[in-house]
Amino acid sequence: MKATVEEYLDLSVVDITKKEQVELRYNEAIEAELVQVARNGYPYEIAGFLLGKKSEDADLVSEVYPVENVAKEQERKFEIHGLDYLKVEAYALENKLDVIGIYHSHPDYPAIPSKHDLEFAQSVFAYAIVSVDGNGDTLINSWKKSNKKFIQQSILIRS
Ligand SMILES: [Zn+2]
DSSP states (O other), rough: OOOOHHHOTTTTTTTEEEEEEEEEEHHHHHHHHHHHHHHHHHHOOOEEEEEEEEEEEEEEEEEEEEEOOOOTTTTTTOEEEEHHHHHHHHHHHTOEEEEEEEEEEEEEOOOOOHHHHHHHHHHSSEEEEEEEEEOOOOOEEEEEEEEEEEEOOOEEEEE
């Protein structure tokens, strides 16, 4: 990537002065799955849901639920069909899981949210972004919307 992360960082989208208190936690198998789907989807954005258990101090992901990206420009955007929201809610209810958030990939783009991401984000969800380049190198950051901007959420990889 030619540009630095700072050049992509839009301060109208991201508030770098704050940090989300609730940590996102998952194990190495979940991490490997997120990396793999992002690599497989390259150069298009992929998307899906993160399922697990929410608690006061942590969003604990136990399952990855991939869905189709129905955006028109899939190199730069993702959209999830309304039906998939209903399906995942039903699946979560049936399996006594919480819908923790949404993951999507950023092909050849840093793991920081875009204006488009902010526009469609809901504050109840965590947004994990998997940056992936042509070599398959990846980096994951997670974000939550608060007061109309994204703030970063720490990720803890459990053993
Ligand atoms: Zn995005």
